[in-house]
Amino acid sequence: MRYYIYLVRKKRTIIWIIALLALGIYIFRYTDKNIKPTVIAISEIRARAVTTQAINDTIKNKIKRDINYNDLIFVKYDNEGKVTLMQANTILMNSIASEVAIEVQEQLMEMSKSNIKVPLSNAFDTQIITLPSVNVRIVPQGSVAVDFATEFESSGINQTRHRIYIIVVTDIKMIVPLVSENLRITTNIPIAETIIVGDVPEQYVNVPKENLLNIIR
Numbered sequence: 001m002r003y004y005i006y007l008v009r010k011k012r013t014i015i016w017i018i019a020l021l022a023l024g025i026y027i028f029r030y031t032d033k034n035i036k037p038t039v040i041a042i043s044e045i046r047a048r049a050v051t052t053q054a055i056n057d058t059i060k061n062k063i064k065r066d067i068n069y070n071d072l073i074f075v076k077y078d079n080e081g082k083v084t085l086m087q088a089n090t091i092l093m094n095s096i097a098s099e100v101a102i103e104v105q106e107q108l109m110e111m112s113k114s115n116i117k118v119p120l121s122n123a124f125d126t127q128i129i130t131l132p133s134v135n136v137r138i139v140p141q142g143s144v145a146v147d148f149a150t151e152f153e154s155s156g157i158n159q160t161r162h163r164i165y166i167i168v169v170t171d172i173k174m175i176v177p178l179v180s181e182n183l184r185i186t187t188n189i190p191i192a193e194t195i196i197v198g199d200v201p202e203q204y205v206n207v208p209k210e211n212l213l214n215i216i217r
Helices: 002-062 090-111 120-124
Strands: 073-077 083-088 115-119 133-154 159-176 179-197 203-205 213-215
Touching: 002 090, 002 115, 002 133, 002 159, 002 179, 090 133, 090 159
Parallel strands: 083 203
Antiparallel strands: 073 083, 115 133, 133 159, 133 213, 159 179
16 A cells, blocks of 8 residues: 555656646747747847947047047148048047047946846836846957048038048947847947038048958957
């Protein structure tokens, strides 16, 4: 009789173990298929926003005063006062790019020492139930690339707005529980502009985009 009871209990235990394993597998597969993509997408949005904000703040702190347009671009006029040539000051631009790249790299390294919390309530789009948060870590990958770009925009009759942007490109790794993803983040920030009265010159010398300045730490 005791042996029979022992077999019954053992059988029930095995059934419970199998049921729990099946439930665990079902929950894991459901989470992996339906919940994880949403959590990753929200975490990526948050990681991009935090990184972009860090880059913007770094550039604003590094370039505290307004950059003089004439320091960046040399403008040549003819005898009639028309613009005939615009040439970029590559030495100054490379100096600014180098300083910005180093500062951004250091800021990202500091940011990697702490985690960003993403509430799971955002993933489920509910505010009724309080859910725990997911820790997201941002780790810089490789180098920070800094370049300059320009834009000509019509600004009234016989006037053209010339705007100069600084472009920061960085690669980061977003790490969330059980998964990680590599992200490339590009940030464009206007730093100087002027109004050109008259026709835009036929000659314009700019920093080639293929010569990105890479600072590796």
